Amino acid sequence: MITMRAVALNPSGKLIDVELPRPAPTGKDLLVQVRAVSVNPVDAKQKANEGQLRVLGWDVAGVVEETGSDCTLFRPGDEVYYAGDITRPGGFSEYHLVDERLVGRKPQSLDFAQAAVLPLTSLTAWEGLFHRLGVKTDHDEPKAVLIVGAAGGVGSIATQLARWAGLTVIGTASRPESTAWVQHLGADHVVNHFEPLLPQFEALGLASVEYVFCLNEVDSNWDNMMDVLAPQGKLCTILPPMSPVNMRPLFDKSAAWCMEYMFTRPKYRTSDMEKHHQILMRVAEKVDAGEIRSTLHERMAPINAANLEKAFAKLRSGRTIGKIALESFE
Incomplete structure (x- = not known):
């Protein structure tokens, strides 16, 4: 069995470093090699699963490793960024499964940490301004x-x-x-x-x-x-x-x-779920055109339980500016 490193919330609510089986993609799922992640208040508010580990993390930038049989939007080697689906395991792991309809191509002008801070907040801001407020x-x-x-x-x-x-x-x-x-x-x-x-x-x-x-x-x-x-x-x-x-x-x-709740479309698998892909593609275009800048304010490395606890503590302080990214499992 091939394994991968990950950070999980244990049943007592503590973040721990773990080894988990590496998943395999099917259907419309991509298997992404995670290069950087970001943290959000939604991560710090999640509760542990009774009797089992739970992997958090809904801001990811990485490289497509494999694709499911029904994928048409991406191929192995593509650099991508996304928030994903809160009803599935998050991206605080070396490899991560995500539906390709929720994924965008990473802005070419940004490194992985600069890109990882953008998906969840960009989707929330775009949907809030243009879809909800009109x-x-x-x-x-x-x-x-x-x-x-x-x-x-x-x-x-x-x-x-x-x-x-x-x-x-x-x-x-x-x-x-x-x-x-x-x-x-x-x-x-x-x-x-x-x-x-x-x-x-x-x-x-x-x-x-x-x-x-x-x-x-x-x-x-x-x-x-x-x-x-x-x-x-x-x-x-x-x-x-x-x-x-x-x-x-x-x-x-x-x-x-x-x-506005960014996870509504993936959580309920709405017919317009691919809007996330479309929004992230538009945001990437605007970043590369110099119309939007990354909101990265602090980098941390590597991706492990100790650093994620520090990042969560900063979020809970209510005094963070912009976003925090964590890079590399090395």
């Missing part, structure tokens, strides 16, 4: 978006995509270093979401925004968001509220509220 790139009149949590992983991509779409971007950040990062990514204005937003908007000569994209917790930001959301505007959140929120302002403004 942002168009051809506006009849100027429109604006408030991105709550613009310095984080999703916010770092959403800021760039919103700028590319022609929106005025107001990003939120609360520290000098995170404010500088959001400005570096192209936000037109940066405001502090820990302070009342309306006075900050008025000081900038702004009244409201047509779109609000909330990438932080909903409850503590709700009133602030309602204050600046325009009548008939749209709100998208990537988390559900954890306590009741006042729906009256949303009703009064005839505003729409939608939610």
Whole structure:
């Protein structure tokens, strides 16, 4: 039996280094040799499986080793990047199976670590802006978006995509270093979401925004968001509220509220699951054209339990900027 190195969550909830059987691809699965991975809050929130190991990791860049018999999009040797499917084992392993419909070609201008930080956040930002909020790139009149949590992983991509779409971007950040990062990514204005937003908007000569994209917790930001959301505007959140929120302002403004969960398409194997492939291909084109930059902020090596624990601790601190990548199992 051929084995591979991996990092798994044991039944007690501790990350450990393990040896696992190397899987073989069938159907539309690719077997990818993993070169780099990234970490996301969704990893740190996962629970252990009772009585068995669980491999996490839903941001991967690597090289196609083998393909299943039904694959048509990729061949061995292709460099790829993807987030994958949260209902299947993740990519914290030397080799990983993933449905090719969820995979894009790695941007040629990036190394594996720079590419590994992009898939989950790019898919979330793209779906949130263009599929849920319905942002168009051809506006009849100027429109604006408030991105709550613009310095984080999703916010770092959403800021760039919103700028590319022609929106005025107001990003939120609360520290000098995170404010500088959001400005570096192209936000037109940066405001502090820990302070009342309306006075900050008025000081900038702004009244409201047509779109609000909330990438932080909903409850503590709700009133602030309602204050600046325009009548008939749209709100998208990537988390559900954890306590009741006042729906009256949303009703009064005839505003729409939608939610974005990047794993919906793979989890439910929707008929348009290949959208992930298409989005990642578009993002790669924009990266190689210089329209989007990698959000890599820190590299770690090698990929092992100790380094992943350190990366998760940084995520849990709530003070990370951009993304963290881990490279190589050597």
